[in-house]
Amino acid sequence: MRKSRGCELIHDFSIGEILDALEEFVKGKPFFTIDIDMKGSGKYVYIPTHKQNRLDCLRLVFGLLVYNKDIDGMFDDEKRDHFDIWISESTDTKLRQHVTKISPAFRTVIADLDKDDLTCKIIDVLNKYFENSNRYYRLREFCKIISNRGILQPYNTVSTYHNFLNKYPDNVELPGTYDDFINDAAEVLSETLMFSFNIDNILRDEKSSYRATKFICNKSSDDCNYDPHREMSFIECQNELTHSTAVKFCLISEEKREKENKKTYYSLERALAFLKGHACVILNIDIDESTDDTLNIYVREFYNYQCILEFCDDDILQIPACIKLVEDNKQDFIKKLSWKKYDYDIVEMCKVGLLKQQKWRALAYFDVYEDTKDIICFCDTKRRIDGNVELGIAVCRKDRRNQDLVSSLIFYHMLYNYGSRIYGGTAEANEPMNRVFKRCGFKEHMNYDHDKKLQSIRVRERFTSEKPPESDDKLINSIYYQRHSLQEDVVNKLIIKKKEAQKNH
Secondary structure: OOOOHHHHHHHOOOHHHHHHHHHHHHOOOOEEEOOHHHOOOOEEEOOOOOHHHHHHHHHHHHHHHHEOHHHOOOEOHHHHHHHHHHOOHHHHHHHHOOOOOOOHHHHHHHHOOOHHHHHHHHHHHHHHHOOOHHHHHHHHHHHHHHHHHHOOOOOOOOOHHHHHHHHOOOOOOOOOOOHHHHHHHHHHHHHHHHHHOOOOOOOOOOHHHOOOOOOOOOOOOOOOOOOOOHHHOHHHHHOOOOOOOOOEEEEEEOOOOOOOOEEEEOOHHHHHHHHHHOOOOEEEEEEOOOOOOEEEEEEOOOOOOOEEEEEOOOOOOHHHHHHHHHHHOHHHOOEEHHHHHHOOOHHHHHHHHHHHOOOOEEEEEEEEEOOEEEEEEEEEEEEOOOOOEEEEEEEEOHHHOOOOHHHHHHHHHHHHOOOOOEEEEEEOOOHHHHHHHHHOOOEEOOEEEOOOOEEEOOEEEEEOOOOOOOOHHHOEEEEEEEEOOHHHHHHHHHHHHHHHHHHHO
């Protein structure tokens, strides 16, 4: 069974991967570990090619969980046994090869651990063992490695990683007192450890998906419902949420009428067929606050007789109509440096993408007059190699703008690609399109240049002249956006509700 990209990204945070990342990071450079034999006094870790150095990395990762800051760096005696069992060459090898889970005994330690308490422990350890500025900069480098992994997590809803990257770019000096930095670094490390110890460390293949089990449903329970597919789902790392619950799609009409203004579907395909078949204009999508399994889809009206909604790949006249619409509104597009192969001509780029290569697929509204169709607007998308979806060109006739049509096309793409993240971008100066992205729930996307080791929420790459200007100072900014999949929205809402219920219990 081939893993999805989402599963691979989650596995980047497994304990085995964290150990490998730490080993790679400290190679040849000073770091520290918690050594239980020295009763928490700590020592430096250097080149982790020797077996002892690998065990030092293991001590650090596991030691942070059982460290007791209230008794002068000693470890709780009741937790020492769990710790001793795991600090061995055999355990280290099995964790790194992803052939062992965290033991039930150690999981009891983790289950009792509060994230805020873990953050305080890490702050105490950092204050105790970091004695000069060089090590603080090394710590920043490691936290940035982890944070750059964290922002790619498909199911991550916390802002810790984004905040750290924004606050500590490479070209900014650390504050002189280091207190704020230690607190921020501890947040990153505690967030990572809490996430990592809830991930199955074992790499699963096709064989491990099939196993004999003596599981018996509890007949005495009022709720004898369980999810037999849970272990094959990413939900497992978020603590048994769904119980095989079906998601519900509720279409809600905004028009004022006496008739029922809701239509409910348990099939996404049927909901999409209704929306497309009746050319509905989608105004918004959100999660029903009163239930945990319903996605509300707000439309202007159920039956739109004035136009049709179609993908432009059935009729040979549809794609030329899209290209003509781009050509008629060419002045609205600000050129990009990446359009060089098309001689910075968006019309030529559209011809190649939609018509010649057909890498892009357009969704469009059309006015219908007897036997003729007149295009109103379209938005095309591309399926990326990572499984996510990228928005391309979005354009609307001038006489039909400000009617929510472009945002409706994007909402439809979000539904059509229910399990995928959506990416897009536009010029910073394009205020109408920036408003559309924000209305559809998109967030500005941090751009990271791995070669230059730089990151920014703006990319200077556009120009209004005929050819690229000689001076980079004359280039115009782009803003890039990303949006979590609707599937993630539903699941994350469940997670938040369950955590709130556990706190109030």
